[in-house]
Amino acid sequence: MLQFTDSLTGEKVEFTPRDPGKASVYWCGPTVYDDPHLGHARSTLAFDVLVRYLRWSGYEVCAVSNITDIDDKIINRAAAEGSSEPEVAGRYEASFIGQMDRLNVAHPDLRPRATEYVDRMVEVISDLVDRGMAYTTASGVYFDVDGLDDYGALVGRSVEDLREGAGARVEVDDDKGDPLDFALWKAAKPGEPTWDSPWGPGRPGWHIECVAMSLHLLGDGFDIHGGGDDLVFPHHENERAEALGCDRAFARHWIHNGMVQVDGEKMSKSLGNFTTLNDLLDTWDPRALRLLVLQTHYRRTMEVGSTTLDQSAAALARLDKFADRMAAADLPETGSDADVVDRFRSAMDEDLGSPQALAVIFDAVRDANRALDAEDDDTAAGLHAAAIELAGVLGLELGAAAAPARDVEDDAAAAEIDDLVDQRLTAKAAKDYGRADRIRDQLTARGIVLEDSARGTSWHRG
């Protein structure tokens, strides 16, 4: 039985879905104003694994993740580059999806866009106004935090506490009755995209889109709402306030993933330790990043850097070699080793313990290799099947065939290298090892690594 930490209570809860056998999951997708970064990757991977695991566990899952395609930053970007908001949003939505595809992230069942939900947002806001939970000013419509008993419950702070912090740091907007109140609808400003509303032309505030979309697509009291830790406040707190302000049951459970650090520091553009995902995935196999993410528990802060990526790439290479070795061994067809599967399930059921789950897989790999060495093909087959199946549950496909295609080598250079490799083999056959080694050294100096095997010699760039 799956248990996970519900960030609303901070306690582990047993997952008991609203509808038996079904799981409804919503997590916050990106605001598409720039290329995705490591943080997006980690968060998306975390929920990808959650969804995959729920499915594998037998749940019928409906997974929803949004695209926020209207927002201050998108407007600013469009203005800065002299293009339009839809153009900016479209470009970075495509960028996001493209990078997530490289990471083998399963597409959510539904991927709603904020701009497609403005009417429904207006409905939610109207409801809040009718119920006296929100008020109108010249600059827009604001949510009245005092109307809700447990505002601050998600972030674990009292209204007074939050107000103190807000008063200390935030410019209080004259229009707002309380510094904690937040905009549901922003009145139109020159040059900004606008939609019609009962309060005049304008655009939706933040937070509101996720409420409109999640409740519409998954229904009241859906199971799990997730996102990065940094969204807990104010984003998720405010979403919750909006839904509860309408007297509607919101997410039954909340799951938040930890942040990413680079070299022990906050990852940010200004620190210059920031690699775009795109560049990173050009340099490392996307599966190495997934493996790295899985090796850290999802709630913890994790370290990403060239060192840790290299380490994961090495581990991945071992898994690929394992898969290839077993595939070549012509093992009997068999199901996954039941004990390994059980241990994997125990690990994942315990707050999605992917690090331990991975340990189970690595143990199976070692044991399968040992079994194959001992010519115990039946044992090897069951362990191999389990390792492949369970890695798949985590979104990892193994084997050289699963690795991304390398850049096509320059034909002339490749032909020359092939020729040298042949010459070396000839020398070896003649037991002229001095010459064979000189050729190998020459190739090594060019960054070419040779691998001899019973089937001949292959080479790759080191």
Next chain:
RNA sequence: GCACCGGUGCCCGAGUGGCCCAAGGGGACGGCCUGCAAAGCCGUAAAGCCGCGGGUUCAAAUCCCGCCCGGUGCUCCA
């Protein structure tokens, strides 16, 4: 400043009262393989006590208090 989260071997990182004299991965070392290597497989060592100082307990990496360090949040960043 306030709040929350974290500090575990050379590195990444599990573990949150006894099953821990602490998983797994990387690296190191040794063996097998090889003409020798590389790759691969197997194995071994490595934390003198899990940031520092107190305390609770029969028992703590795990709970409490203080301190140091890192991160996140405090109006729009996953």
